[in-house]
Amino acid sequence: MDKPLTRNIKPDLAPVTLAEYRRSGGYEGLKKAVTAMAPAEAVATVKEANLRGRGGAGFPTGVKWSLVPQAAGQKYVVVNADEMEPGTFKDRLLMEGDPHQLIEGIAIAAYAIGADTAYIFLRGEYTLAARRLEQALQEARDASLLGRNILGAEFHLDIHLHTSAGRYICGEETALLNSLEGKRANPRTKPPYPQTSGLWGRPTVVNNVETVCNVPHILREGADWYRGLSRSQDAGTKLFGVSGRVKKPGLWELPMGTPIRELIEDCAGGMQEGYTLRGFLPGGASTDFLLPEHLDLAMDFDSLQRAGSRLGTGTMIVLDDATCPVRIVLNLERFFTQESCGWCTPCRDGLPWVVEILEGILAGRGRPEDLDRLEKLAWLMGPGHTFCALAPGAAEPLQSALKYFREDFERYLPVSPALSLRGEEHRVPLLEGERRAAGG
């Protein structure tokens, strides 16, 4: 099975050097692009390959590139390396393990859209990735793979590494642009989209790290080859991860469309002894829960969407039977509450309310109408109701937990309000796994 994204990555995760990268065919894709293809051809190839964004939204990358106006002028490529979605740990591997793959992908993207400057927007905590990227960038500059007249072509590019200072919202591509401009990372109005008005108002393509890492291979091996890697209509391979109480949490490159079961049972070795699977967030914290009955779904954009969730970042979080779904939702909602940029009302004031209700429920102060209130809050924070996708993402695990795990919420509700008035404690029935853990 061909694993283009990770084939160079060493078992000890030491970075692939420039020499090693070139030996394995590195920078051939860039060479092909700048010496044998017009920029529009490079865009067309990526379009034909049907590469879709790996950051969560799944927008076709070639289409995104083709929306950049062709007129000359300052344009930018920006790489979204602000990996911060809880449960997501894929871009780190690509940047630490094979930084040149990313650099080559950026160079091709820049050539395709006519940019001479690119920025890698890296989250501040990824210090090892920062060191390795800086080193690789220097290697590339020294080898004239960056700079002026790259590979002898009429193509100039420099790439700057920009390290951020925290905040999940920076992963939203327009918030990222504001942050890159040195401002508060509030998302921007869309339209205009970054392709027409992005960084410093100039046409800009913002792509996720993994997305960009696919590009060199597509250019080198062709669109047909790339589409053939997949097991579904979504092309290529994808980094899939599993975390939680599985035997072997980890990250694997697999064909797009690999069934979830293979991922959890084969790759991750199934659940740890003594735990059973209750559900999972298939693509990070901002995706809807799915259940064991969904294990045979293909991991691709459309299959998961049809099942009521999203592929997201493709890194799944597994819920076991000893972890209370209410508490996991509280953890997630606290995260989103804390990371709300404070710009729009449903997110800024709705999320703290969700947390307040969940805390109340867990503290035995819940009321039957609280669950309806949570459902309404999830609706209020839904897509189109807020300024950006942060709160709709926060609503996804909440609304699906209410749908699939309603009895878990209900078990915390006092049987009768009078009970608490009399000072009697409501005894919360234990989950199966909790009972086991308590030795009962």
Next chain:
Amino acid sequence: MDDKNNKPIPLTESEAAEIRAAASHYPDPSAASIEALKIVQKHRRWVSDNNLQAVAELLGLSAAELDGIATFYNLIYRKPVGEKVIHYCDSVSCWMLGAERIREHISKRLGIGLGETTADGRFTLLPIVCLGACDRAPAMMIGDELYGDLDEASVDAILTREDRHG
């Protein structure tokens, strides 16, 4: 860092030079605002009002605007922190696998709660969102170092080592 009168210099020449170098990567120097604050932190651990005003002046921003930026981002410290900041991940995968237990252990061992600094000024304990090490949960960072697969014993060993070095 201090002049003869013990009055803190808001920005040393070398800090200013680093900030100017960072600003050269952007068409607008104010884009280096966050980087500039990080440079100050690298030298002084945190950003005081004086430092902030000096950086603002250097980048052509008002103090209010720069502080608006500084207080947006969680890795910019506007209050003193210890020599090393312990960031323990409290996001979902780590939480599921015992992050809270790890946090309690660190607190007990160092005698500090969240947001507090040890009496010797060595460590500050702060939560952090997902460190992208979910396959090695629970995880934490101390300074620039990432540690995964934590348990009480490994935390003890790490804290001992970190306390001894640098």
Next chain:
Amino acid sequence: MAKITLDGQVYDVDAGENLLKTCLSLGLDLPYFCWHPALGSVGACRQCAVVQYKDASDSKGRLVMACMTPVTDGLRAELEAPEAREFRASVIEFLMTSHPHDCPVCEEGGECHLQDMTVMTGHTVRHYRGRKRTHRNQYLGPFLNHEMNRCIACYRCVRYYRDYAGGQDLDVFAIRNDVYFGRFEDGVLENEFSGNLAEVCPTGVFTDKTFSAHYVRKWDLRYAPSVCAHCAVGCNTSPGERLGVLRRIINRYHGEVNGYFLCDRGRFGYGFVNGEERIRQPSLRGEPVSIEAAVAHLAGLASGRTIGIGSPRASLEANFALRALVGAENFYAGLSRAEAELVAAILDVLRRWPIRLPTVREVERADAVLVLGEDATSTAPRLALALRQAVRNQALELAQELKIPGWLDAAVREAAQGAKSPLFLASPAATRLDEVAEAVYRGAPEDIARLGFAVAHCLSPEAPGVPDLAGEDARLAETIAAALASARRPLIVSGTGCQSLEIIQAAANVALALAKRNPERSAPADAPDQSPPSAGLTETMKPVDLCYLVPECNTLGLALMDGRSVGDVFAAVQEGAADTVVVLENDLYRRADAVAVDHFLGQVKHLAVIEHTFNATAEQAELLLPSGTFAETEGTLVSLEGRAQRFYSVMPPAGEARDNWRWPAA
């Protein structure tokens, strides 16, 4: 035009506007917070939700924010869709989760946008059971209170203060539901338009501190339509009075003048009305007399050889009454000698040259501006705020090229970044507008005039050139000329600020050169030289916008009545033309040097002064006649744009004072 359907009703409206503004213009109730007519749309508060339908077959529709939705032909939306109503009530409920229930003690109560919107959406029962987040407040200076717990985070304050007014010391801090709007540290707000925060804020975070000192509820105030008396812009105001005390001044919307905003001088500069220095009692040689005795004494004085000195801060009516009393030949405008010359020159240009006086709103639309010798922030603050908006026209044009509507405020700013229309500033000292200027020229008045003449010469070789201009200055003149020549709506701003006739002339020359240049303006081929053009010429040229700033609220109106200065009065009295002088609201010591005034007053046998507040002239009056301030009288003022505006009294004059026009008219 666009035909749109709202709640089943068809309307013909302007295409391209946003749906919120359109709904409000149609008189439809739709709650909103972050949108402001002068600040545009940013989509932050999510309050103005409606359900929009794709086409005729769409029965489900989707929730959209009206403020972010462009009006296009065929648009169909429902404001009253149950989903939209429920969403809007819920957004209010969100905003109220941390809002204190302190309306009874909040000074915004009764005129609170948040109260109105809350009632409008029907949110009445609180469901949130958690604690409210709280903030500490800041000291912001003598004008504004700060009560951050009331904040609903609509971001209007920073968008107004920072983005619109150019203030740099108010910003937003922190994140999530902890966002804080304030200063870096406690201290006086620096911007000269800070007072508008009290009106921009939709609730009681920023309130008028001067009002707090003698607060009453809105419904206990009596208002009258008024016009600000502090400069010549003529901003429309609403002074509010209760029990004979002027309590505050708020903005009164005028689409062509002040729009939604006042300067701090205009808003807060009302203390003198209630002040200790007010003259409340007629007096004769220092002894109180009755109104009847005072009137009789004035009539006696005026029957002799009497001169009347008018006032540029009194109404046309008051000046006219005085002129009627003493006779036109004995009525003197009473400006200083320099002012009189300058204003005469300005009037001459206004009357005969191919220029037009733009309104303040039109100033905002200029796409290239040359300011010659004025610090507008000091001499005509509201106009300076308009110049700040003019600088944004380049950004709006760039946005238009990207098909971003001008009202989509944040998108325009992000797309255009710092793009600015050219503003050139020539002044002797630094001004607040320097920071938005494309180029600043610092020089003495004569140098500024030379620069202006050079610009005119660059625009039209027929205009007299400036020999031996320094190379740098010559290049600047060329740059300015090029910017003005290529602009669609160029504007020249000048005035009396430098007390320089040459500057006024230079500004006129630039305007004329511009007028001649534009072929569409069809100047005759044999246009004469730079001497004032003939009437025939002005008719064939499209006039150029030229704005002359004059010092006082009725300088222009008074100058239209008479052009003679206090110097002319002194000469007339010296020659024995009169021995009695009636002064209308005019402190002569501000019009001539003290030695000259003392000498003059020594020659005058009888001095009658009509005045509302003690000053050095009033103190020497034989007959002192107390008058009302702008708040206590009525009349007409002619603004610097030549607009005659009537103001009305909000309360009767204090004590025995009377309308200023009533004394000479009696």
